[in-house]
Amino acid sequence: MTPPRKLHIKSYGCQMNVYDAQRMVDTLGGVGFVETADAGDADLVILNTCHIREKASEKVYSELGRLRVAKEDAARAGRTMQIAVAGCVAQAEGEEIIARAPAVDVVVGPQSYHHLPELLARAGRGNRAIDTEFPAEDKFGFLARPSAAAIRARGVSAFVTVQEGCDKFCTFCVVPYTRGSEMSRPVEKIVDEVRELADNGVREITLIGQNVNAYHGEGPDGRSWTLGRLLHRIADVAGVARIRYSTSHPNDVDDSLISAHRDLPALMPFVHLPVQSGSDRILSAMNRKHDAAAYLDVVDRFRAARQDIAFSSDFIVGFPGETEEDFRATLALVDQIGYAAAYSFKYSPRPGTPAADMQEMVSATEMDERLERLQSLIDSQQSAFNRAAIGTVVDVLFERAARNPGQIVGRTAYLQPAHVMASPDIIGRILPVRIDSLERYSLLGKLVSATAGPPAGSTASLVTIGA
Numbered sequence: 001m002t003p004p005r006k007l008h009i010k011s012y013g014c015q016m017n018v019y020d021a022q023r024m025v026d027t028l029g030g031v032g033f034v035e036t037a038d039a040g041d042a043d044l045v046i047l048n049t050c051h052i053r054e055k056a057s058e059k060v061y062s063e064l065g066r067l068r069v070a071k072e073d074a075a076r077a078g079r080t081m082q083i084a085v086a087g088c089v090a091q092a093e094g095e096e097i098i099a100r101a102p103a104v105d106v107v108v109g110p111q112s113y114h115h116l117p118e119l120l121a122r123a124g125r126g127n128r129a130i131d132t133e134f135p136a137e138d139k140f141g142f143l144a145r146p147s148a149a150a151i152r153a154r155g156v157s158a159f160v161t162v163q164e165g166c167d168k169f170c171t172f173c174v175v176p177y178t179r180g181s182e183m184s185r186p187v188e189k190i191v192d193e194v195r196e197l198a199d200n201g202v203r204e205i206t207l208i209g210q211n212v213n214a215y216h217g218e219g220p221d222g223r224s225w226t227l228g229r230l231l232h233r234i235a236d237v238a239g240v241a242r243i244r245y246s247t248s249h250p251n252d253v254d255d256s257l258i259s260a261h262r263d264l265p266a267l268m269p270f271v272h273l274p275v276q277s278g279s280d281r282i283l284s285a286m287n288r289k290h291d292a293a294a295y296l297d298v299v300d301r302f303r304a305a306r307q308d309i310a311f312s313s314d315f316i317v318g319f320p321g322e323t324e325e326d327f328r329a330t331l332a333l334v335d336q337i338g339y340a341a342a343y344s345f346k347y348s349p350r351p352g353t354p355a356a357d358m359q360e361m362v363s364a365t366e367m368d369e370r371l372e373r374l375q376s377l378i379d380s381q382q383s384a385f386n387r388a389a390i391g392t393v394v395d396v397l398f399e400r401a402a403r404n405p406g407q408i409v410g411r412t413a414y415l416q417p418a419h420v421m422a423s424p425d426i427i428g429r430i431l432p433v434r435i436d437s438l439e440r441y442s443l444l445g446k447l448v449s450a451t452a453g454p455p456a457g458s459t460a461s462l463v464t465i466g467a
């Protein structure tokens, strides 16, 4: 019997990449690979890359420089290390990677991960392989499902991709080019996957897609189902206690999604709804196809359906042509909404996107200054939101042992990390916690009806992408 080969996979960027990385591990497990945490020790290293901003792409080339050295070290020790580049940089710059980085054996785009075993075999025979096609077949049908043991090892919260690609073509964004046009998986395939996860201890399902609420997958009745209808179906799966979805576009919020929030207690009242800017002029230049008033109206519809709903968003500062007045409109919108969290980025021109040809660049100093002002406003809103939990009792889904001995950490409905002193038996359960204090972004508390020890903190972040 040949010993298992070791696979190390490093993922950058969004939840879609986290999910894809798991499916690559599952698929390569079928041809004899096991995961290792140590890149230097691996027979295969996969970089699962992100192309959304320039900084994210640059990381790939510096990481490849380090891996070239590791590959040479392995060769000196008589081992072969293969290097594969996956993800959106692979899709966008495949040929360039092959030309610039001779140590790379395989380049594979997000729609072709099911071809990985074959590409690696081809590279093993001395032919460097590149596959950045958008094949006609659905990769999901070919990617292996995780084993029961792998599901359990990955914890109580899982992502499930239901939709990929985007047809919106915001002028700053590479996603429509790297991930292709919108594709939705059939309802029954998703339900089967969710059922398998729930049967193996998963309690929280996050349905993901670059533009998840544009979901229009085929239902068992042969009709096209909306995300709202899919959410109702997922809520019926035994064992699923919490449901989330990400990332949404304001224009694709329909009545079925709003009523899902009204009708489904398992659907968490926390919605990531990127707006990007509060200025109508900039929203139009971004080709967002909505103005600030339309966004506010969508938020009001959610709030009318579920009073305890909270929002997070993405913002871009320094989009070409953004004036101080435009930027103030963004601050005003943030003021008006009151976010529980938000991500903000400096505009980064991406090759091939319409905005990359726009001339009126905002200066680096102005961008820095605007980013700081926006982030301090968002930070103050987030702190206020978190502080409001102190003294209340909130439901927490416990996920794992925390760094501090004896502490268990979980998440509230709003994805706030919450720490308690308790036995690890509570992992996988949703229990009420009385919140005593806040340490940075973490809530500290006690299980209701339990005695607790001294508190400690940690922080966590969630990276999102799309819409």
Ligand code: 5AD
Binding pocket: 052, 053, 172, 173, 174, 274, 276, 314, 315, 316, 345, 346, 347, 348, 349, 350, 464, 465, 466, 467
């Ligand atoms: N520059 C800066 N931020 C960007 N995003 C997408 N493209 C760019 C870009 N070219 C941000 C958007 C999106 C998030 C995932 O990344 O805010 O919602």
Ligand code: SF4
Binding pocket: 166, 167, 168, 169, 170, 173, 174, 175, 176, 210, 211, 249, 465, 466, 467
């Ligand atoms: Fe699509 Fe979102 Fe990118 Fe716009 S920002 S093109 S909606 S993925």
